[in-house]
Structure formats: C-alpha cells, structure tokens
Amino acid sequence: MEAHSSEVFVIGLTVFFLACIIGYYVVWSVTPALHSPLMGVTNAISSVIIVGAILAAGPQGFDTSKIFGLIGVVLASVNIFGGFLVTYRMLSMFKKKTKKTKEKK
Amino acid sequence: MVAILYLISALLFIFALRGLSHPESSRMGNIFGVIGMIIAVFTTLMFKSVLSYYEIGAAILVGGAIGSFIALRIEMTALPQLVAAFHSLVGLAAVFVAAAAFYDPVAFSIGKVGSIKTASLVEMSIGTFIGAITFSGSVLAFGKLQGTISGKPIVFKFQHLINALIFLLIIFLIVLFVINQSPTIFWTIVIVSILLGFLVVIPIGGADMPVVVSMLNSYSGWAACGIGFTLSNNLLIITGALVGASGAILSYIMSKGMNRSIINVVLGGFGGEQDTGASKDNSDKIVKQGNAEDAAYIMKNADSVIIVPGYGMAVAQAQHALREMGDILKKEGIEVRYAIHPVAGRMPGHMNVLLAEANVPYEEVLELDEINHDFPMTEVSFVIGANDVTNPAAKTDESSPIFGMPILDVEKSQSVLFVKRSMATGYSGVDNELFYRDNTTMLFGDAKKMCEDIVKSLSA
Numbered sequence: 001m002e003a004h005s006s007e008v009f010v011i012g013l014t015v016f017f018l019a020c021i022i023g024y025y026v027v028w029s030v031t032p033a034l035h036s037p038l039m040g041v042t043n044a045i046s047s048v049i050i051v052g053a054i055l056a057a058g059p060q061g062f063d064t065s066k067i068f069g070l071i072g073v074v075l076a077s078v079n080i081f082g083g084f085l086v087t088y089r090m091l092s093m094f095k096k097k098t099k100k101t102k103e104k105k
Numbered sequence: 106m107v108a109i110l111y112l113i114s115a116l117l118f119i120f121a122l123r124g125l126s127h128p129e130s131s132r133m134g135n136i137f138g139v140i141g142m143i144i145a146v147f148t149t150l151m152f153k154s155v156l157s158y159y160e161i162g163a164a165i166l167v168g169g170a171i172g173s174f175i176a177l178r179i180e181m182t183a184l185p186q187l188v189a190a191f192h193s194l195v196g197l198a199a200v201f202v203a204a205a206a207f208y209d210p211v212a213f214s215i216g217k218v219g220s221i222k223t224a225s226l227v228e229m230s231i232g233t234f235i236g237a238i239t240f241s242g243s244v245l246a247f248g249k250l251q252g253t254i255s256g257k258p259i260v261f262k263f264q265h266l267i268n269a270l271i272f273l274l275i276i277f278l279i280v281l282f283v284i285n286q287s288p289t290i291f292w293t294i295v296i297v298s299i300l301l302g303f304l305v306v307i308p309i310g311g312a313d314m315p316v317v318v319s320m321l322n323s324y325s326g327w328a329a330c331g332i333g334f335t336l337s338n339n340l341l342i343i344t345g346a347l348v349g350a351s352g353a354i355l356s357y358i359m360s361k362g363m364n365r366s367i368i369n370v371v372l373g374g375f376g377g378e379q380d381t382g383a384s385k386d387n388s389d390k391i392v393k394q395g396n397a398e399d400a401a402y403i404m405k406n407a408d409s410v411i412i413v414p415g416y417g418m419a420v421a422q423a424q425h426a427l428r429e430m431g432d433i434l435k436k437e438g439i440e441v442r443y444a445i446h447p448v449a450g451r452m453p454g455h456m457n458v459l460l461a462e463a464n465v466p467y468e469e470v471l472e473l474d475e476i477n478h479d480f481p482m483t484e485v486s487f488v489i490g491a492n493d494v495t496n497p498a499a500k501t502d503e504s505s506p507i508f509g510m511p512i513l514d515v516e517k518s519q520s521v522l523f524v525k526r527s528m529a530t531g532y533s534g535v536d537n538e539l540f541y542r543d544n545t546t547m548l549f550g551d552a553k554k555m556c557e558d559i560v561k562s563l564s565a
Contacts, residue, residue, distance in 0.1 A: 023350030035454030056205030058155030065209030077168025085176035093461040
C-alpha cells in the first residue's frame, strides 16, 4: 500500500509539472487587454475545489466533515457562478469597431 | 470513466484560458470553462459515496444565487475588490475541504481518523496553509481596495524577520501535525497562517495592488493544487497549476511594469520607500494652468491625440465622458488612441475593461510597447488620472524611487494635457517635472467633470 501511494504521488507530481508548463505557455498567449477577464476565469475554475467539497458533503447523516464539506460547496459555488458571470460581463463589453477601422500605428 | 470525464473537464479549462488570446475567441473560451465545470460537478455527484443530493443541491443554489447576484450587480470600477473577495473564498473553501478530509479521511480514502497517511497529512497541511494565507491576504486586499482600510502601507520594524519566524513556526507545526495528527494543531496552523496572510499584505500600498491581486490569484491556484494532491485528484492538480501559473505570470508582468523584482513582490513589504521620494523643490517653478476650453482648442487643432488613462479615471468614473470626448474628436477627423501602462489601475487589465465598458473599440486601445514609439509623432497627449507612469524621472533620475520603471513617453509629444485634481504627487511621492514644462497644460478638476466640459466646448 505504501509503495503504491508513493507511485500515486509521483503521478500527481508529473501531472503538476506538465500542467504548470501548459499554464505557462497558455497564459503568455493571453492578450494583455484581457488580463482582467483572465483573473475572472482563473478565479472561477480554481473553484473546481468544489469537487473535494462535494465528496466531503456526500455521505448521509451529519458530522463535522459533512458540515465543512457543505460550507465548502457554498463558498465554491459563489465563486463559480460569480467568476464566470463577471467574466461574461467583461468579455461581452470587448466589442469590435463596427465602422471601418482607421489605419493603425 | 471518472478519470476520463475529469480529463475532459481539465482540457476544457485549458481551452478556456487559451480563448483569451483574442477578444473574439474569448467568449467561446468562457463557455468552455462553464461546460468544464458542469462536467466536473456532475462527475463527482455520480460517485457512489455521494448520496446527499438535496443538501449539496441546496448548497450550490445558495452559493450560486449569492455569486450571481454579486456578479450582476457589481460596478465595473469595483472589479479589483470583487476579484480579491472571490480569491478569499477560494482560500477559505480550500481550508474547509482540507478540514473535512482531516475529520473524515475515509470519505477521501486517505486512511482512518488518527492514522491518515503521512503524505496526505503533509499535502493537506500545505493546502490548508496556502488556503488560509490566500483567505486573510485577500480579505485585507479587499479592504484596502474598497477603502474600508487605509490603502497606505503599514510598515513596522523587523517586519520581514517576524514573517520569517512565523513561517518557520508553521513548518514546525506542520511537522508536529504529521506526527500526532491532533485537531488542535490543525486549527493552530489555520490561525497562524491567517495571521501570516494579514502580515504579508499589510505593508503593501494601494498602487501596488495589481501585484498583490495577481499574487493572491496565484496562491488560490496553489491552494487548489495542495488539495488536489491530498485527494490524488488530477483535475484539481491541473486546474490549480494553471491558475497558479497564471497568477504568477501576471505578478511577474505587473512587477516588471513597476521595475520591481519578483522576490521583492513575494516577500511583500514594498511601498515602504515613500519617504525616500524626497523631491527637488519645485515651488518656484511655474505651472501653466488651463481650462476645458483651452484643452478643447488644443485638441481640435491636432491631427492625433493619445489618451493615457490611470487610476484617477476609474475613481472619477470618467470613462464614459472620456469616450464621448474621443468620439467628437474622431468625428473631426482626429486620430484618437488610448495608451495603457501595464500597471495602470488596481488590477491587471483594469483600464481595458473600463474603456470597453464605455464602448471604446479595443483596436484603439494599445499597450505600452505597441504605442510608445508613436508619441514623437503625436501632437497631443491627454493624461487623465495617471502620473507616475508618465514621469520622465524614471529614465533620467537615478535617485528617483521609480527609476527604471518603463513609462509612456508622453513628454515626446508636442503638447501634454494633464487632468489632475491637484498638484499632489503620485503614489510614489515623486514630483513630476513634466508639470512644469512649457508644452504642458494642467487641467485641474474632477476627471469626469473635465471631460464633460471639454465635450461641451468641443460641440459648441
């Protein structure tokens, strides 16, 4: 069991580093004008932590762990809905000029 | 099956970020993010151990209603504090999930109460530690941005030493916790980490908030990562790493925009240099003062105008009046563009969002390196609510606290109009020699009122 769990950890670590590298390249490709929406989106998706909260809130009955889980679900939901909606609001404001574009630069 | 669905969800999150490379693809990206989240939630609900659908559903409804209400009501100028508040919730949620895992390790298959696997304990306490710091740091950042707490940096002696000692104490507590798995020590870690979060953000001043907000954004990602390791959940690890990387890059860009090192940022404690900003005595110099009619006249006779907005524009909510001014000038055949400094405002991209809100087409809004070489060919620079980011001292005066900071070269344009409330120095405390130049006209007054007056004069 112990050997197995260290393997799981190494897999997790592999995933972690690869994800960091992907994140590095993807985020550098984000246009600076959209850095605020980027924060909105990352804020919303970091609330994927709700997965852990649901697992804790999952079992029937009521104990400490379940209450913590439910609080976690509420907090993460505020973020998920709030984060995506506020990003949606921001992005829907970034409009293209409808008239002919003036010469740039 | 679960692993595959989680993988799809993680991929969708990557696409969500990828979409932000262009405004046109960004809306689709946001939708990808939403779908990814729905998949993640429903996949988890399908777990055999998850039975209490009503309670969970109710919790999601409550949280969702609160979140939606806030997100739909919030003013765009209040975005930075909203983001800070949201970060604090992620941090707090991480703490609660870690606590839940600690009290019911069986539900997460990481062992039994009192005999949780060592690796899980370490991961759990690291997640808790980062989560708690994110929570309290963000609460404080929120207070500073909202104005509930003074935005001034609070500095005291041995600040860094105290923070370092607290950090060592936390490491010691984590070791202790791993050995004896005591709930008391778990909560002590939470409380001490919360304290550290406050102490890290407290010395940081208002204008440095873009860095802090991005930094906390990053922390919230690492917190999710820590929990992901605890639960051996790849989706959480991937998402946490994406968010962590994103926040780290934003902090890097922001600190670069202020010519500060990333170490300086991570340690906090900047903004303490205000006092050293002793400026030369400029009281004998003459400032050319103008009014809205003068500004209207100057701009009407120009071929090109570059508008440089700063935090002052956000405070005065002047973006709509400013856009109106720009529209009239464009109708006159004048080329109008906007130049955004990386650290303008209180969060990354703050100015872009406000201008977008006022319906300024994004093609007219340019970043520092895109527009800086155009200033010499520009007749009028219209600086509204910005100061330090235009100060030539950053290039010439080595003794200046802002020396080395990249600036917008408004000095190179033929004339400069400064909309300011007073002669007060900017955040850095440095006097701006531009104010005293012959080709500079100071327009004193509220930014919004000034724009409206200029609009009136222009259409008269």
